[in-house]
Amino acid sequence: MHVLVVEDDAVLADGLSRVLSGHGMAVEVVNNGSQADTLLQRPDAAEVVVLDIGLPGMDGFEVVKRLRARGSAVPVLLLTARDAIEDRVQGLELGADDYLVKPFASAELVARVRALARRNTPKPTVLALGDLTLDTSAKRARIKERALELSVREWAVLEYLLQHAARVVSKQQIIDAILPWGDDLTLNAVEVYISRVRLKIADAGISIRTIRGFGYMLEQTPDHA
Amino acid sequence: MHSIRLRLLRRLIGPMLLLNLAGGALTYMLAWIPAQKAFDQNLSDAAAALGARLSVTREGWQIDLPRQAEQVLRSDDSDAVFFTVRDVARNAVAGDDDVPLEPAPRAQTSPGLPPRMLPARRTFDAVMREEPVRVVVLRIERDGRQAYVGVAKTLRQRSQIRNATVRALVLLEALFTLASVGLIWFSVGSGLQPLNRMRAGLNARDADDLSPISPADIPDELGPVVSAFNSLLSKVSEGAKAQQDFLANVAHQLRTPLAGLRTQLEWLAARIAPAQDAEAAHSLGLMLSSSERMIRQTNQLLALARAEPSHFEKTRLEPLLLNQLVEEAIQQFVEQAALKQIDLGFDLAPTTVMGDRFLLRDLIDNLIDNALRYTPAFGTVTVSCHPAASGGLLSVEDSGPGIPPAKREAVFSRFVRLDDKTTGSGLGLAIVRDIATAHGARISLDSGAGGRGALFSVIFP
Numbered sequence: 001m002h003v004l005v006v007e008d009d010a011v012l013a014d015g016l017s018r019v020l021s022g023h024g025m026a027v028e029v030v031n032n033g034s035q036a037d038t039l040l041q042r043p044d045a046a047e048v049v050v051l052d053i054g055l056p057g058m059d060g061f062e063v064v065k066r067l068r069a070r071g072s073a074v075p076v077l078l079l080t081a082r083d084a085i086e087d088r089v090q091g092l093e094l095g096a097d098d099y100l101v102k103p104f105a106s107a108e109l110v111a112r113v114r115a116l117a118r119r120n121t122p123k124p125t126v127l128a129l130g131d132l133t134l135d136t137s138a139k140r141a142r143i144k145e146r147a148l149e150l151s152v153r154e155w156a157v158l159e160y161l162l163q164h165a166a167r168v169v170s171k172q173q174i175i176d177a178i179l180p181w182g183d184d185l186t187l188n189a190v191e192v193y194i195s196r197v198r199l200k201i202a203d204a205g206i207s208i209r210t211i212r213g214f215g216y217m218l219e220q221t222p223d224h225a
Numbered sequence: 226m227h228s229i230r231l232r233l234l235r236r237l238i239g240p241m242l243l244l245n246l247a248g249g250a251l252t253y254m255l256a257w258i259p260a261q262k263a264f265d266q267n268l269s270d271a272a273a274a275l276g277a278r279l280s281v282t283r284e285g286w287q288i289d290l291p292r293q294a295e296q297v298l299r300s301d302d303s304d305a306v307f308f309t310v311r312d313v314a315r316n317a318v319a320g321d322d323d324v325p326l327e328p329a330p331r332a333q334t335s336p337g338l339p340p341r342m343l344p345a346r347r348t349f350d351a352v353m354r355e356e357p358v359r360v361v362v363l364r365i366e367r368d369g370r371q372a373y374v375g376v377a378k379t380l381r382q383r384s385q386i387r388n389a390t391v392r393a394l395v396l397l398e399a400l401f402t403l404a405s406v407g408l409i410w411f412s413v414g415s416g417l418q419p420l421n422r423m424r425a426g427l428n429a430r431d432a433d434d435l436s437p438i439s440p441a442d443i444p445d446e447l448g449p450v451v452s453a454f455n456s457l458l459s460k461v462s463e464g465a466k467a468q469q470d471f472l473a474n475v476a477h478q479l480r481t482p483l484a485g486l487r488t489q490l491e492w493l494a495a496r497i498a499p500a501q502d503a504e505a506a507h508s509l510g511l512m513l514s515s516s517e518r519m520i521r522q523t524n525q526l527l528a529l530a531r532a533e534p535s536h537f538e539k540t541r542l543e544p545l546l547l548n549q550l551v552e553e554a555i556q557q558f559v560e561q562a563a564l565k566q567i568d569l570g571f572d573l574a575p576t577t578v579m580g581d582r583f584l585l586r587d588l589i590d591n592l593i594d595n596a597l598r599y600t601p602a603f604g605t606v607t608v609s610c611h612p613a614a615s616g617g618l619l620s621v622e623d624s625g626p627g628i629p630p631a632k633r634e635a636v637f638s639r640f641v642r643l644d645d646k647t648t649g650s651g652l653g654l655a656i657v658r659d660i661a662t663a664h665g666a667r668i669s670l671d672s673g674a675g676g677r678g679a680l681f682s683v684i685f686p
Contacts, residue, residue: 015488103484212570
């Protein structure tokens with residue numbers, strides 16, 4: 001994946017480049033708006049742009065404005081040191097796709113960049129976390145090489161959790177996701193499915209954390225990371 | 226310290242007393258002189274009556290004064306009445322010889338000389354039989370000869386009346402003086418009422434309320450004071466605003482280098498496994514947590530600047546689902562709770578309040594963060610919200626050590642940390658309070674269920 005980073009702070013630009021490269025992305029760094037603007041005139045310049053707003057000369061807002069004016073749909077993640085609402089709103093209105101307020105966690109940045117890149121690519125058919133692999137097209141689940149038997153509902157719950165790995169999801173979100181037909185399902189029923197899934201993935205190096213009164217989070221077991 | 230009331234009273238009381246005294250003296254004179262005249266007239270009438278009874282015979286002056294008539298003349302309830310009839314040579318014809326015909330000193334100035342002719346009518350004070358008397362002497366002419374008729378009367382009744390008058394006047398003047406003092410006291414008090422109202426208004430203000438005093442219903446005399454005070458307020462508020470802007474600016478400027486630092490450290494941390502180099506990993510961990518603290522502090526400073534009433538615009542308020550705002554906050558605290566094995570739970574009912582999305586997120590984040598920070602490992606933190614009679618209730622309850630009632634007010638002050646062992650900016654709860662105040666919400670702090678832990682509640686209007 002090719003990512004263009006536009007950031008004038010040398011230390012941060014270097015860090016962004018290292019982190020994103022470390023996650024297997026091809027990173028190109030420029031330190032000013034006009035250079036970014038020139039680069040982005042090539043249609044295949046980047047799959048995702050990470051763009052600082054506060055740039056010397058041409059600022060990030062202007063870069064996005066020109067990019068969208070040229071009809072480009074390349075996803076843009078804005079970085080801002082200001083969290084004033086006006087900045088966020090202005091950025092999104094000008095056509096940016098997402099924003100991150102500095103300073104941010106590297107993991108958050110990588111997740112957002114990946115999410116933006118995914119928008120333009122079809123959903124992956126194979127989901128994986130820890131030793132668990134879920135092939136959604138073939139409807140086959142495995143822990144390492146061992147096949148895992150799941151009921152339809154259990155599959156739906158696990159697939160949803162896996163799609164939102166490391167994110168907190170509410171019980172209601174799970175119900176909405178696994179019941180496209182509007183069937184009636186109580187919150188208690190969700191708990192039952194979760195406990196069954198828990199037993200089945202106990203040795204997959206992942207676990208489902210309960211957030212009391214709210215929902216669940218699928219994560220890698222810390223000592224297994 | 227000096228009181229306007231006392232000063233006015235001190236200034237006014239001397240002149241008031243003098244005026245009252247002068248008034249009293251005048252009243253006394255106005256009342257006493259006619260009375261004196263009337264008394265004298267009485268004596269004079271009695272003398273004239275005596276004179277009418279005089280006749281001249283060959284033996285000389287005769288008086289036709291029967292015993293009864295003399296008794297009538299002499300009878301009086303309280304005073305002694307004397308009379309005398311003398312010829313020109315002052316020889317007694319009738320009556321009491323010792324009634325003086327002239328004021329005492331002058332009678333003895335011309336010994337040996339033939340007595341002077343006395344005026345037709347004369348009234349004077351004298352002493353007779355060791356008692357002060359009022360004397361009227363008339364010169365009577367009959368058949369070309371002259372005689373003097375004198376009537377004297379002691380002053381007992383007169384002085385009684387005079388004393389009574391003086392007593393009444395003194396009493397009256399004292400009453401007037403007291404009434405004036407009271408009047409001054411109360412009218413100064415009521416005149417100062419607007420000042421008291423202004424003071425009460427200023428007292429009721431929040432520490433950060435620097436809005437000008439409304440010139441409406443302020444009396445003209447206070448106008449210059451109020452406008453001077455308002456211009457001071459506006460200078461202070463400009464200064465505070467400049468300080469807040471500076472703070473926000475610095476915090477913003479810090480964010481980029483902090484982002485650089487954090488990104489670099491996280492990259493490094495991902496490459497150094499504890500198994501390979503335990504010491505480097507340990508040191509890196511410390512750097513990361515240090516930078517986390519710096520980041521948190523910077524963000525808190527910004528949140529504080531943002532929650533300043535001067536930065537807060539009521540127009541930004543919109544109906545918001547409190548439960549949704551809490552749900553958005555959950556993700557960032559799951560990790561923090563997991564580190565301390567704290568059971569973080571929620572009880573969220575759909576609750577609509579009027580608020581500013583970003584400020585309320587700051588409020589929720591700070592309350593949860595505070596609870597997680599002060600709750601020991603394996604504790605419990607529960608966040609709940611539900612509609613209330615007023616509008617909405619948000620509460621965060623923890624199983625931590627709780628906060629003693631005496632210190633509950635202090636925790637909302639800036640830079641106050643009750644526990645030195647815990648790292649925190651000391652700003653979190655001050656931010657919570659500022660934001661709640663900006664929303665017209667009330668914060669209460671109690672003990673948790675069973676008297677343990679702390680329960681923070683924010684009651685929205």
